[in-house]
Amino acid sequence: xxxxGKGRTLFEKVWNAHIVREQSDDAPAVLYIDLHLVHEVTSPxxxxxxxxxxxxxxxxxxxIGTMDHSTPTTxxxxxxxxxxxxAMAAKQLDAFSKxxxxxxxxxxxxxxxxxxxxxxxxxxxxxxxxxxxxxxGDSHTSTHGAFGALAFGIGTSEVGHVLATQxxxxxxxxxxxxxxxxxxxxxxxxxxxxxxxxxxxxxGGGTGHVFEYRGEAIRSxxxxxxxxxxxxxxxxxxxxxxxxxxxxxxxxIQGRQHAPQGAEWDAAVARWRELPTDDGAAFDQEITLRxxxxxxxxxxxxxxxxxxxxxxxxxxPEDERDINKKIALEKALTYMDLAPGQQLLGKxxxxxxxxxxxxxxxxxLRQAAQFMQxxxxxxxxxxxxxxxxxxxxxxxxxxxxxxIFRAAGAEWREAGxxxxxxxxxxQLEPGQYAVSTSNRNFEGRQGKGGRTFLASPLTxxxxxxxxxxxxxRSLLTGLN
Amino acid sequence: MENVSQIRGSIVAIPVNDIDTDQIIPxxxxxxxxxxxxxxxxxxxxxxxxxxxxxxxEFVLNxxxxxxxxxxxxxxxxxxxxxxxxxxxxxxxxxxxxxISTDFADIFRNNSLKNGLLPIIVDEETQQQLFSxxxxxxxxxxxxxxxxxxLTLPDGRAVSFPLDGFAKxxxxxxxxxxxxxxxxxxxxxxxxxxxxxxxxxxA
Numbered sequence: 259x260x261x262x263g264k265g266r267t268l269f270e271k272v273w274n275a276h277i278v279r280e281q282s283d284d285a286p287a288v289l290y291i292d293l294h295l296v297h298e299v300t301s302p303x304x305x306x307x308x309x310x311x312x313x314x315x316x317x318x319x320x321x322i323g324t325m326d327h328s329t330p331t332t333x334x335x336x337x338x339x340x341x342x343x344x345a346m347a348a349k350q351l352d353a354f355s356k357x358x359x360x361x362x363x364x365x366x367x368x369x370x371x372x373x374x375x376x377x378x379x380x381x382x383x384x385x386x387x388x389x390x391x392x393x394x395g396d397s398h399t400s401t402h403g404a405f406g407a408l409a410f411g412i413g414t415s416e417v418g419h420v421l422a423t424q425x426x427x428x429x430x431x432x433x434x435x436x437x438x439x440x441x442x443x444x445x446x447x448x449x450x451x452x453x454x455x456x457x458x459x460x461x462g463g464g465t466g467h468v469f470e471y472r473g474e475a476i477r478s479x480x481x482x483x484x485x486x487x488x489x490x491x492x493x494x495x496x497x498x499x500x501x502x503x504x505x506x507x508x509x510x511i512q513g514r515q516h517a518p519q520g521a522e523w524d525a526a527v528a529r530w531r532e533l534p535t536d537d538g539a540a541f542d543q544e545i546t547l548r549x550x551x552x553x554x555x556x557x558x559x560x561x562x563x564x565x566x567x568x569x570x571x572x573x574x575p576e577d578e579r580d581i582n583k584k585i586a587l588e589k590a591l592t593y594m595d596l597a598p599g600q601q602l603l604g605k606x607x608x609x610x611x612x613x614x615x616x617x618x619x620x621x622x623l624r625q626a627a628q629f630m631q632x633x634x635x636x637x638x639x640x641x642x643x644x645x646x647x648x649x650x651x652x653x654x655x656x657x658x659x660x661x662i663f664r665a666a667g668a669e670w671r672e673a674g675x676x677x678x679x680x681x682x683x684x685q686l687e688p689g690q691y692a693v694s695t696s697n698r699n700f701e702g703r704q705g706k707g708g709r710t711f712l713a714s715p716l717t718x719x720x721x722x723x724x725x726x727x728x729x730x731r732s733l734l735t736g737l738n
Numbered sequence: 739m740e741n742v743s744q745i746r747g748s749i750v751a752i753p754v755n756d757i758d759t760d761q762i763i764p765x766x767x768x769x770x771x772x773x774x775x776x777x778x779x780x781x782x783x784x785x786x787x788x789x790x791x792x793x794x795x796e797f798v799l800n801x802x803x804x805x806x807x808x809x810x811x812x813x814x815x816x817x818x819x820x821x822x823x824x825x826x827x828x829x830x831x832x833x834x835x836x837x838i839s840t841d842f843a844d845i846f847r848n849n850s851l852k853n854g855l856l857p858i859i860v861d862e863e864t865q866q867q868l869f870s871x872x873x874x875x876x877x878x879x880x881x882x883x884x885x886x887x888x889l890t891l892p893d894g895r896a897v898s899f900p901l902d903g904f905a906k907x908x909x910x911x912x913x914x915x916x917x918x919x920x921x922x923x924x925x926x927x928x929x930x931x932x933x934x935x936x937x938x939x940x941a
Contacts, residue, residue: 275933278922278925278926278929279922279925283903284903284904284907285903285904285918286902286904288919288922288925290926290929290930290933292936292937293937293939299768299769299822300768300821300822300823302770302771302772303771303772303773303823306771306772307916311916313920316926318939318940319938319939319940319941320936320937320938320939321939322939327765327768328768328769344769346769346770347769349769349771350769350770350771353771362940363939364939364940385937385939387937390937395821395823396820396821397819397820397821397845411820411821411845412821412845412848413821413822413823413845413848413849413852414823414849415823415849415852415853415914415915415916416848416852418916419915419916419919422916422919422920423916423919423920423922423923423926424926425919425922425926426919427904427915427918427919429902431844461756461815461818462756462814462815462818462841462843465815465841465842465843465844466844492819495815495818495843495844497844497845516937516938516939516941526935561756561758561818563756582753582755582813582814583755585753585754585755585813586754586755586756586813589754679765680764680765680766681765681766681768681769688788698758698760698819698820700758700760700761700819701760701761701783702760702761702764702783703760703765706764706783706790707788
C-alpha cells in the first residue's frame with residue numbers, strides 16, 4: 259500500500275466529522291456521540307451522578323438500553339417470565355428499569371422480544387450504521403466498528419458524560435492497518451482470524467490505536483464475521499476496530515427497523531460510500547496476515563494473546579527469552595494445569611459454550627447447528643447454546659436450530675451474556691475446562707477456577723461431539 | 739474528586755504482566771449500584787483461599803508489612819480487559835493512590851484518572867528497580883509530584899512520567915471533566931444544527 263500521507267483513513271473521516279472542539283495543548287478533543295448504548299452493570303453510578311447534579315439525559319432519543327450482563331438465561335416459567343433468582347442482580351435490573359424510565363430512555367427489559375446482548379441488538383435493529391460514533395460502558399463496543407462506525411468502550415464516569423452532554427473528551431488515537439490477505443480455508447472462520455491477529459501482536463499490541471481490518475479475507479466475510487473480528491479488537495489492546503462499509507454492509511442494514519428508507523436510504527448510501535480509506539492514506543502501523551495460511555485457532559493460556567493453531571503444542575516457558583513473558587507463561591500454564599509441549603488436540607473438556615457478543619448471532623448458531631445435526635454431545639460434556647438476542651433466538655427457532663441442539667443433548671437458553679462473564683448464574687466450576695466461543699480466557703473469567711479455551715463455534719461444536727479439543731476440519735465430511 | 743498533588747507512601751509489588759480487570763475485581767462483584775465497599779473485592783481470587791474469605795497467606799497484599807502500601811508496582815500492560823470502572827474504585831477502596839507500570843490499557847488509564855488514582859508510566863529499568871526495592875524492604879517509600887510529573891525513588895532519583903495536561907489540571911484542582919463539557923453546550927447545539935442526520939432510538 260502506498261503511504262504518502264495524502265488522503266484520509268476511514269478512522270480520520272469519522273473522527274473529523276464528530277469534532278465539537280479540536281484537540282489542543284490544553285485539552286483533548288470533544289467528540290460528539292451519535293449513539294449511546296447502556297446496560298444495567300456499568301450505568302447505575304452514572305445515573306446517580308446525573309441525579310445528584312440535577313442534570314437530565316441530553317439525548318434520550320440517541321440512547322438505548324438493554325439488559326444483558328447480570329441477566330439469567332434460564333428458561334421462562336409458566337407465565338413466560340424469566341425468573342431472577344439472584345437478589346443483587348434483581349435489584350440492579352430494577353434500578354436500571356427505573357433509571358431508563360425516569361430519564362425517558364427506550365429500553366428492552368429482560369424477556370422483551372427485542373432484548374439481548376447490547377452488541378447484538380444495535381446492529382440487529384439497524385441502529386448501528388456507517389460513519390457513526392457509538393459508545394457503551396463495555397469494552398466490546400468495538401463490535402460496531404464492523405459497519406465503519408467509530409465505536410469504543412468507556413468507563414462509568416464517561417457514561418455519565420455522554421448521558422449529560424452527548425460528548426466525550428478523547429485524545430486522538432493512532433491507527434493500525436491489519437491486512438488479512440487471501441481466502442480462508444474450509445473450517446476456518448472469522449474467529450480464527452482475530453485469534454491469529456491477537457496471537458501475533460499480543461494482548462497490548464494495539465494499545466493507543468484504532469485498527470482498520472483490510473484485505474480480501476475481511477472483504478469476503480459476512481457482516482456477522484466482521485463483527486466477530488472487530489469485537490475482539492480490545493483483546494489486542496485497541497479500543498476500536500473498523501471495517502470499511504461496502505455492499506455487504508448496506509445489504510445487511512437495508513430494511514432494518516432504524517435504517518433510513520426511500521430517498522433517505524439512497525442519500526445515506528451515497529454518504530457511506532465516501533467513508534472508505536483513500537488510496538495513499540497513511541497508517542501509523544501496519545501488519546499483514548495470510549488467511550490461506552490460517553487453520554482453526556485455540557488459546558492455551560490466560561489471556562487472548564496466548565493463542566496458537568489448534569494442532570500446535572503448548573509453548574514452553576524455557577523457550578521464552580523475555581523474563582516477564584516467561585513468568586507470565588509459567589503462571590498461565592500452572593493455572594490451566596497444562597504442560598509445556600502438550601498437544602491440546604484430544605484434551606478432555608467439561609463444558610462447551612456457544613454464545614457471547616463475539617459469536618452468538620444467527621450465522622454462528624447455523625454453523626454450529628449444521629455441525630451438530632445428526633450428532634450427539636459427548637456424555638461427559640455440558641453444552642450450552644445461548645443466542646445473543648431474543649430476535650436471534652426467534653429466528654433460530656423458526657429454522658428449527660433449537661431442535662437440532664436439543665436432539666444433540668445441548669441446552670438451548672434465553673438471550674444474554676451468560677457464561678462469558680459469570681455474573682448471572684452461568685459459570686464453570688473450579689477446575690473445569692471449557693471450549694468457549696466468547697472473548698476472554700482470563701483466570702476466573704467464566705467462573706472462579708474455571709479454565710477456558712477460546713475458539714470458533716465450529717471448533718466448539720466439534721469439541722462438544724468428541725468430548726475433547728477437536729479440529730473441526732477432521733469432522734467436516736458431509737458438511738456443505 | 740479530591741485534588742491530588744503529592745503522594746508519598748510505601749509500595750507493594752505484583753510483578754505480573756497483563757493484570758486484567760477480571761483479576762483486579764471479578765465480574766461477580768459488579769452487581770452493585772454504588773461504588774462502596776469494593777476494596778475488599780480487589781484481587782479477590784488471588785487474595786483469598788478457595789472459600790473466598792480466608793486470606794491467602796502467600797499473596798503479597800496479605801502480608802502485614804505491606805498493609806499500609808499506597809503504591810502498587812505491577813508488570814507490563816496493567817488493567818487490560820473490560821471497561822469496568824469498578825477496577826479503579828476497588829484499588830482506591832483497597833488503599834491505593836497510584837499504580838506504577840510500564841504501560842496501561844487505555845480504558846483503565848482513563849477510568850483511573852477520572853477517580854484520582856494515578857497511573858504512573860515508568861521505563862522497564864525503573865520498574866525492575868521498584869520490584870526489587872519493594873521486595874527487599876517493605877518500608878521503601880516513594881513520592882510523587884503531580885505538578886512536576888516526577889516519581890522520586892528512595893535514592894533520590896526523580897523519574898519523569900507522562901500525564902496529559904487536561905488530566906493533570908483536573909487532578910491538581912480536584913475537578914472532574916463533566917463541568918468542562920457542560921460549559922460547551924452552545925458548541926454542542928451548533929454541532930447538532932449543522933449535523934442533523936442522526937439515528938433516533940425512540941422512533
